[in-house]
Structure formats: structure tokens, C-alpha cells
Amino acid sequence: MYDDMAAALDRGQGLTRQLYEAFRRAILTGRLGPGERLPASRDLAGRLAVGRNTVTAVFERLAAEGFIEARGAAGTRVARLDPALLQRVQPVPGGRLSERGRRLAAIERGSPSSGAFVPGLPALDLFPAETWARLLGRRLRQGSAALLGFEHAAGWPPLKEAIARQIAASRGIVVEPERILVTTGAQGALAFLAQLLCDPGDPAWIEDPGYLGARGALVGAGLALVPVPVDGEGLDVAAGLSRAAAPRLIYVTPSHQYPTGVVLSLQRRLALLQAAEAADAWVIEDDYDSEFQFAGPPLAPLHNLAPRGRVIHVGTFGKALAPALRLGYAVLPPALVGPASVAMRHGGQAPPLVVQAALADFMAEGHFAGHLRRLVDVYGERRARLVEACARHLGDYGALLPAEAGIQLAFRLHSRDDRAASAAAARAGIVAPALSRAALENRAITGLQFGFAAVPADQVEPAVIRLAAALRPGV
Ligand SMILES: Cc1ncc(COP(=O)(O)O)c(C=O)c1O
Numbered sequence: 001m002y003d004d005m006a007a008a009l010d011r012g013q014g015l016t017r018q019l020y021e022a023f024r025r026a027i028l029t030g031r032l033g034p035g036e037r038l039p040a041s042r043d044l045a046g047r048l049a050v051g052r053n054t055v056t057a058v059f060e061r062l063a064a065e066g067f068i069e070a071r072g073a074a075g076t077r078v079a080r081l082d083p084a085l086l087q088r089v090q091p092v093p094g095g096r097l098s099e100r101g102r103r104l105a106a107i108e109r110g111s112p113s114s115g116a117f118v119p120g121l122p123a124l125d126l127f128p129a130e131t132w133a134r135l136l137g138r139r140l141r142q143g144s145a146a147l148l149g150f151e152h153a154a155g156w157p158p159l160k161e162a163i164a165r166q167i168a169a170s171r172g173i174v175v176e177p178e179r180i181l182v183t184t185g186a187q188g189a190l191a192f193l194a195q196l197l198c199d200p201g202d203p204a205w206i207e208d209p210g211y212l213g214a215r216g217a218l219v220g221a222g223l224a225l226v227p228v229p230v231d232g233e234g235l236d237v238a239a240g241l242s243r244a245a246a247p248r249l250i251y252v253t254p255s256h257q258y259p260t261g262v263v264l265s266l267q268r269r270l271a272l273l274q275a276a277e278a279a280d281a282w283v284i285e286d287d288y289d290s291e292f293q294f295a296g297p298p299l300a301p302l303h304n305l306a307p308r309g310r311v312i313h314v315g316t317f318g319k320a321l322a323p324a325l326r327l328g329y330a331v332l333p334p335a336l337v338g339p340a341s342v343a344m345r346h347g348g349q350a351p352p353l354v355v356q357a358a359l360a361d362f363m364a365e366g367h368f369a370g371h372l373r374r375l376v377d378v379y380g381e382r383r384a385r386l387v388e389a390c391a392r393h394l395g396d397y398g399a400l401l402p403a404e405a406g407i408q409l410a411f412r413l414h415s416r417d418d419r420a421a422s423a424a425a426a427r428a429g430i431v432a433p434a435l436s437r438a439a440l441e442n443r444a445i446t447g448l449q450f451g452f453a454a455v456p457a458d459q460v461e462p463a464v465i466r467l468a469a470a471l472r473p474g475v
Helices: 002-008 015-028 041-048 052-064 083-088 099-105 129-142 157-171 185-197 212-220 237-243 266-279 334-347 353-364 367-393 418-427 457-471
Strands: 068-070 076-078 180-183 203-208 224-231 249-252 282-286 311-316 328-331 398-400 408-413 447-451
Touching (some): 129 353, 157 311, 157 353, 180 185, 180 334, 185 212, 185 282, 185 334, 203 212
Antiparallel strands (some): 180 328
8 A cells, every 4th residue: 555655646746745645545545444553654754765754744744633643662553533434524426516506517618718709708908907006006005904804895985986977977877876786797796696686496587598607697596597588689578478477587688688699679678677577576687798889879778767676787897807807796776785785795705805996996097988988999990800701701601690789799600500610610719609508498599609809800800711711611
């Protein structure tokens, strides 16, 4: 057994930790039995070809934790631990998951996160790193107790004020800053709200095809997903009602349906609100990328049509700054403000306050508005290049679905097998996820998704040409 141990040691890594782990495992699994005598440290060091000090350090740690006992002249022995109890601490084969955990882990993986055309990825090449470094550094140097302690689980107050001003200007949502809950991105808001507002097993409508992150959030809260098909007008409310007339929660992306790009029509908005009212359901409006409009003003948010705060509006800074900053928000109805802030505190889910404070400063000093204006232009150009390149090189394979907002476009394929097309693209180094990957049951929509925001304008057409070559029959 000591020969095996010696052979398993990686001599380039810390030996003390490896030997400690090896002995601990041997004792827990019974390979070293209760009361068994261990070789003297000098002999063992020789057999394992390690320094004697290493063995002594390992023995000291094992003895301190009760795995072995040093008995002077009687030598060092494995502690007399009850084998029946040792059995109980064996790792569970396969890592046993809850049913909910199994459903979560079975959701499709996200797409790779770099290269053309990763959906949802913003222009990281334009991330204002210098300004952020300055603002973050300033906040950290202040070392204020308010920013480093337990306060403000629902969000840094100046950030809530800045967000309230921003959504009033950009989306016409006028609310007191207290009603803004700062979250770890839009996804954090969805997961948190699903837990706060629903019980396991509650039915939740979800767009089909739809955002995998929302699926994860709802599954994580133990909800029973009710896939509701999306057509040219967005979520098909009548189909939803025929599947489950009394949802507890409805998840929608009205401004720019993910992944098809369709805008939820006014008729459907009204029908959706009526259905929610009848079922006393919450509606979560995920307004993840509507800052980017390429043809006139967008429809007002669903939030502004809804009576009595039934619609919770969710937004993110992930599309204008960087997803990994994990900064988003939810606009809560007044009655939820108190419970949500207590629940955030207990759940430990708030984004770091210094980062929130840096964002508040970034907004208050006018950098955000300027950055957004620049992005609208840059994204507009990248998008125009994609539209042109698709018309020029991909006409034989399908066409872009019309969409005037957001940072990705859906390309409808003539071929039904979008997964094969996506795999061919991947072999050519292009990320173009299959639309069917976002589907639960809806097989009517197949195609590819192109995120254009992160691709510099001069790289768009070459990437589309590579994609066209990859899709050519026989390739
Ligand atoms: C539909 C939708 N909602 C929300 C998000 C953003 O989530 P987060 O702010 O958690 O990064 C994305 C990002 O891709 C998205 O596609």
C-alpha cells in the first residue's frame, strides 16, 4: 500500500497535503484498519521517498484530528474508530442530487463565451476599464463601514436612486428608489423572485423557446414549468391558458423575446395581464436588452400597463457593461419591498456593495449615459454588418428574423436540423447556438442565434463567410 501511495504522489505539487489526503482516505475507507500500526516516520519517509519532516507534519495533523494516535514506544497507530461509523462517511456514489438538482443539472449547457457570435455577450472590447478601476479603487480606499459591513442587502441606496433615474428616462418607469432591488444580474433577480413568490410545485408559464437562464431559475425554485409556445406575436396567451389556466408565475421577455427577437404585441400584452389578474399570478418582465433600439422608440414596458404592481420589471447591466459584474435589478411593488429586503439579507445573494457603489458613481458622474450612447452606435454598426453579411452570404440557407431591438438576431434556417448546422459552425470556430436548444416542446422554430455585440465590425463579414463555408452541403 505504501508503494501505491508513493507512486500516486505528484512530485510537482505539495507533498504534505497529498500524503495527508492519502492517509485520511486510507483510514476512512478501512485500507488502514483501526489500531493498525504505522511504520516509524524515518522508515516511511524512505519508502515514500519524501523528507522525514513531511511525514512528521502529516502525522501531527492526522493525530490532531484524531485519525491516528502516537503512543510513545508503542509506536503510532490508527485510531480505533468504529468501522460502522466510518462506512457512513464514504462519499456517496455519483453525488446524490435532489430531484430539483437533477432537473437543474439536466438543462442544456450555455454556449461558449468568446468569439463570434456568442448571444448575449456585450462589447467587452469597449468596457471602460480605466474608469472602473478608478471608481472601484476610490471606493475601496474609503474603506467605509457602510460598504464593507452587513448593511444594505437590498442595494446601495445611491445606486437605487441612479437606477430609478435611469429607468424613468429610458423606459418611462417612474418609481421611488426604495422599490428598486439590486440583484446579481437579471438571472439573480429571477431566481430570487421565484423563491420569494412561489412554492415548489407551483405552475409557472415560461416562453417556449425561451431563455435557459430563466428555466434554471424556475427549476431551481422547484416550480412546475408550463412551456407556452411563442409565435410571431410573442407568447401565445391562449395556448398558455389551455395548458395551465392558473399559473402562479409568468416569465416573459416582451421587448425582445429571447431567442426569437419577437416583440409581444399589444393585444397579447393585454391578454397576458388579464390572464395574470384572473389567476392572481405574478408576471416577471425580463427587459434584459431593450436599451438597444435600432428603429424608433420601443413599446412601453409591460410594467406600465399593469394595475396594482402585478408585473415585476427586471433589468441588467450585463448588456451595457459586463455580465460577470453580476449587476441587475428588479422593480418591486411596494408590498414586496420589506419582505424582499429581509429575504435578501438571509439568502446572502446581494452583489458586492463596493461594486454597487462603483456603478452608482459611474452613473452619477454621467459615464453610464455616455457609454450607452456610444454602445447604441457601435452595436448599430455591428448589427448592420451582420444583416448585410447574412443577406450576401447566407441567403441559400435561410434569413434573419426581423427584430429591431437587442444584441442578438435569430436566423431562420430552411433546414430543420439546426443542431447539425450549429455543430458545423462550431467546427469552423463560430458560436451560433441552435434555436431548438432553447425549446422545451416547441419544434416549430429552428434556426441559429447570432450575438453581434461583441464582434468588432470588421470581423463580422469574415465570420459569416466562414459560417457559410461550414454550412455548404457536403462539408
Ligand atoms: C433573456 C435574458 N435575460 C437575462 C439575461 C442576463 O442575465 P444576467 O444579467 O444575469 O447576466 C440574458 C443574458 O444573456 C438573457 O438572454
